[in-house]
Amino acid sequence: MITPRIREAALRLGDVPAYVYDLPALHEHASGVRQALPGIELYYAVKANPAAELLQTLAEHVDGFEVSSGGEHAHVSALLPGKPLALGGPGKTDAELRLPCHRLHVESPNELRRLLATGREADVLLRLNPDLPVEGAALTMSGPFGMDEAGVRECLPLFTDRVRLRGLHSHLASGLDAPSLLRLAGTLLDTEHDEVNLGGGMAVSYASPESRFDWRAYGAGLAALRRAGQRVRVEPGRALTAYCGYYVTKVVDVKRVRGEAYAIVLGGTHHLRTPVTKGHDQPFTVLPTGDGPALTDEPVTVVGQLCTPKDVFARKIVTSVRVGDTVVFEMAGAYAWNISHHDFLMHPKPGFHYLRD
Numbered sequence: 341m342i343t344p345r346i347r348e349a350a351l352r353l354g355d356v357p358a359y360v361y362d363l364p365a366l367h368e369h370a371s372g373v374r375q376a377l378p379g380i381e382l383y384y385a386v387k388a389n390p391a392a393e394l395l396q397t398l399a400e401h402v403d404g405f406e407v408s409s410g411g412e413h414a415h416v417s418a419l420l421p422g423k424p425l426a427l428g429g430p431g432k433t434d435a436e437l438r439l440p441c442h443r444l445h446v447e448s449p450n451e452l453r454r455l456l457a458t459g460r461e462a463d464v465l466l467r468l469n470p471d472l473p474v475e476g477a478a479l480t481m482s483g484p485f486g487m488d489e490a491g492v493r494e495c496l497p498l499f500t501d502r503v504r505l506r507g508l509h510s511h512l513a514s515g516l517d518a519p520s521l522l523r524l525a526g527t528l529l530d531t532e533h534d535e536v537n538l539g540g541g542m543a544v545s546y547a548s549p550e551s552r553f554d555w556r557a558y559g560a561g562l563a564a565l566r567r568a569g570q571r572v573r574v575e576p577g578r579a580l581t582a583y584c585g586y587y588v589t590k591v592v593d594v595k596r597v598r599g600e601a602y603a604i605v606l607g608g609t610h611h612l613r614t615p616v617t618k619g620h621d622q623p624f625t626v627l628p629t630g631d632g633p634a635l636t637d638e639p640v641t642v643v644g645q646l647c648t649p650k651d652v653f654a655r656k657i658v659t660s661v662r663v664g665d666t667v668v669f670e671m672a673g674a675y676a677w678n679i680s681h682h683d684f685l686m687h688p689k690p691g692f693h694y695l696r697d
């Protein structure tokens with residue numbers, strides 16, 4: 341289901357494929373998230389989508405930005421000077437450890453030693469990788485991220501009056517609903533730490549775009565769990581920007597191969613890799629702009645122009661589609677263009693349109 345604003349914009353576009361971003365919708369969504377989290381600091385995880393127009397729209401609603409590389413740090417600092425930054429990410433170089441930031445998320449005891457060796461001042465959160473069950477997660481952050489309790493104990497005596505321990509950071513999993521995130525938050529907030537960054541990972545359902553993460557329940561839950569004076573921060577990425585982006589394209593061919601019906605669209609997953617990386621069907625709407633050969637009311641697999649069987653947007657979705665029709669893929673605002681392999685096959689790049697009213 342797309343809004344009238346997106347339908348009109350998609351029909352007005354000249355060249356496709358193109359990304360269309362609904363900035364007023366992002367503004368409204370971010371404002372709702374902000375209001376649902378009273379007393380909680382809200383950062384945006386830039387890696388979900390670093391487009392300048394999105395960051396500028398989010399800036400008035402968030403307290404800061406979480407950046408995970410020197411590149412993201414330079415990009416956000418230039419665009420929004422003075423906005424607080426939390427710098428995280430595994431494998432930081434010495435140059436990255438020297439970058440000015442409001443909070444530095446340290447990922448290992450050795451990284452802390454390298455930070456101390458730079459001689460800079462820093463306010464540190466230790467990234468804990470806790471041994472907690474995360475049922476229902478789309479992606480869990482076990483493995484090399486952060487440190488276990490032994491790693492945290494190793495770090496504690498190393499702090500100085502220049503490199504100060506402020507608290508804990510944890511980013512546990514991706515795709516969790518509010519009750520699951522609150523269970524994890526309960527464990528992390530029930531510690532002696534006065535500052536806790538609970539990470540991101542709020543669920544986004546590509547199978548049912550209308551069912552949204554319950555920010556109000558999460559905010560109320562955090563308010564109940566938080567100790568007086570405890571500083572609590574969250575840093576969502578996907579759940580802030582996924583809904584405001586659309587990838588618009590056109591059908592160039594329809595066919596049936598060994599009984600299976602295919603619609604081939606301009607562009608492909610080198611522009612929108614999300615359905616391949618997540619293994620889902622990307623939700624879409626067909627606008628009847630075509631007058632070519634048709635597939636009618638039957639299961640259709642929608643693919644792009646790449647010469648690989650992986651170039652699939654959605655499998656066996658019952659729909660009607662003709663050559664020349666416009667296809668609007670929804671939920672393409674996060675981990676979409678910026679995670680895709682743009683140069684594979686050297687097709688043209690998509691256009692980018694930012695709707696402002």
Ligand SMILES: *Cc1c(COP(=O)(O)O)cnc(C)c1O
Nearest residue numbers: 385511514540541542576577578
């Ligand atoms: C990726 C990431 C986030 C954002 O995760 P989402 O699932 O997009 O909300 C937040 N914090 C850290 C440390 C991350 O690596």
